[in-house]
Amino acid sequence: MKIGWIGTGVMGFPMAGHIRDAGHNLYLYSRTQKKAEGLMARGGRWCISPAEVALNAEVVFTIVGNPRDVEEVYLGKGGLVSAGCRCRTVVDMTTSSPKLAQTIAEAASREGIDSLDAPVSGGDIGARDASLSIMVGGDRGAFERVLPLLHLMGKEIAHMGGPGTGQHTKICNQILIAGTIIGVCESLLYASRLGLDEQSVLDIVGNGAGSSWLVRNLGPMIARGDYTPTFFVEHFIKDMGIALEEAAACDLSLPGLSLVRQLYIAVKAQGHGRLGTQALMLALRKLNGMQ
Amino acid sequence: MKIGWIGTGVMGFPMAGHIRDAGHNLYLYSRTQKKAEGLMARGGRWCISPAEVALNAEVVFTIVGNPRDVEEVYLGKGGLVSAGCRCRTVVDMTTSSPKLAQTIAEAASREGIDSLDAPVSGGDIGARDASLSIMVGGDRGAFERVLPLLHLMGKEIAHMGGPGTGQHTKICNQILIAGTIIGVCESLLYASRLGLDEQSVLDIVGNGAGSSWLVRNLGPMIARGDYTPTFFVEHFIKDMGIALEEAAACDLSLPGLSLVRQLYIAVKAQGHGRLGTQALMLALRKLNGMQ
Helix, strand or coil: EEEECCCCCHHHHHHHHHHHHHCEEEEEECHHHHHHHHHHHHHCCECCCHHHHHHHHHHEEEECCCCHHHHHHHCCCCCCCCCCCCCCCEEEEECCHHHHHHHHHHHHHHHHCEEEECCCCCHHHHHHHHHHHEEEEHHHHHHHHHHHHHHEEEEEEEECCCCHHHHHHHHHHHHHHHHHHHHHHHHHHHHCCCCCHHHHHHHHHHCCCCCCCHHHHHHHHHHCCCCCCCCCCCHHHHHHHHHHHHHCCCCCCCCHHHHHHHHHHHHHHHCCCCCCCHHHHHHHHHCCCCC | EEEEEEECCCCCHHHHHHHHHHCCCEEECCHHHHHHHHCCCCEECCCHHHHHHHHHEEEEECCCCCCHHHHHHHHHCCCCCCCCCCCCCEEEEECCCCHHHHHHHHHHCCCCCCCCCEECCHHHHHHHHCEEEEEEEEHHHHHHHHHHCCCEEEEEEEEEEEHHHHHHHEEEHHHHHHHHHHHHHHHHHHHHHCCCCHHHHHHCCCCCCCCCCHHCCCCHHHHEEEEECCEEHHHHHHHHHHHHHHHHHCCCCCHHHHHHHHHHHHHHHCCCCCCHHHHHHHHHHHHCCCC
16 A cells, blocks of 8 residues: 655654555655655655645654644645545544644545554654554544554554543543552652662552552662663643543543642753653752752 | 461451461450451460460461551550560561661660561462461561561562661552552543543553552453452551651652652542542542532
8 A cells, every 4th residue: 555654753663664564555755755765665755745744645644743744744735634635534543632633634634544643652762663552533434444554554543532532541541650650669769768769669559459550660770770761751742731621621620740740840941841751850969859 | 386366357368268278376465356267266365465365376467447456456555565475576667757666676675575567468368368478577586587477368478678678668559659649540431531441442452561469350340430449548648658758767858759649649539548548549530520
């Protein structure tokens, strides 16, 4: 199949690679052409704009930085949603705004294009292993048509409802993570202050009612002071910002999420925006006068 | 062996039962004698005070309500730690104050008794299945002597350090749970407000980076409005209170835990103190004008 791919960053690059590995033809566009070169070397064809991608491909996937980039790629000059394109289905896998997903779906529909919002969870490891969770909003028939392609990139894939519900579900995911992560960090902060061995604490509390993917994966990194990013602090701040805006838009107060985001803003203020989310620990330590 | 058991509530009763099932003789005391009758029917001998238990048994386990009860049982009139008792090792499995554990260890030491603090995690299910996690503080030799007995009640058992470190580790556990649980509740609250199917959201977000024991076990209960207690709101408020007091005592600010406890106090204020911890959802719904 002729597949368009826009956005070849840390997530998009390996995801597009899986599509290519399955034998599909890739039509590529990325803000930074250099980041697409590895895919061009494997036969991908470079396009000069999202519109040119849409002119050539039957299905186009996008995974870019933030909602503003999504809007530009879809609705801007030379954007995907333009008259006379060949493409019949577009799938945005960026974590973006549900409202924007709805706006794009309406604009696309006027051009006879089905638009799906399909954000992912699982980070760069999930992208490389094709083990992502993918939450999809939009037309059910369009979802079923692209499902075999999504299966090349993810393991758990769910259709959640109409346009925007994929993004809403991703917001649920980020809210869940925000709470879990402050529990992990404050728990280890207490252990550290009291002079307990952090890894020994993880071995026992991380295997009972407090067990989680995050305590298993980030806990040991925190215990050894490793703040290598698997997911950037600054991206998490963006995601939580979308969540709080969407919640406020429907008069929903989320005190826990709000607090966690404030603390992450402090992490960034301390110069750690490009560390991993476990760096929340650094801000909590500084808050408490610890090195 | 002659084993003393004090406290035969929802946790203590099945735990003492495992000791009895392994063929040990039980010497029993409980604030409410009626709650011990099932164990007396299986051969346990009733004692009129903790001191009488200590007079007869070689090792005494206690699991009572709160730190005040622990203090009474150990240091009160007719308490465990009294001159001339036969007992050489006492093990408090109540979730209680680390400082009290240290005080008791010192008082016990003066009578030649080893005192261990060994709070548990895993709730009534873990108590019945003998699958508890047990976090132990106190003398290493005493820990090793009672380890075979602890193995009759728990699966993961760890010696964490000197007196009080079992309680400190349990505090780490409760801090971890507090964060995780607000993530679960706010995530499902958002799903509910946005009209997503809560169980479908759990199926996808509960299997990725957001997965946890709590989202797997409490999530589906929340989705179907089931607030049956596996762990009481009012007990969790007590545990978080101990955690915040201990943290304050070493100048440690825990903003996440503090917020979660305030919300749980609201759950209790709304009359739900004897529901399960998942009832945090009820307070968050009320906060947001939802039924």
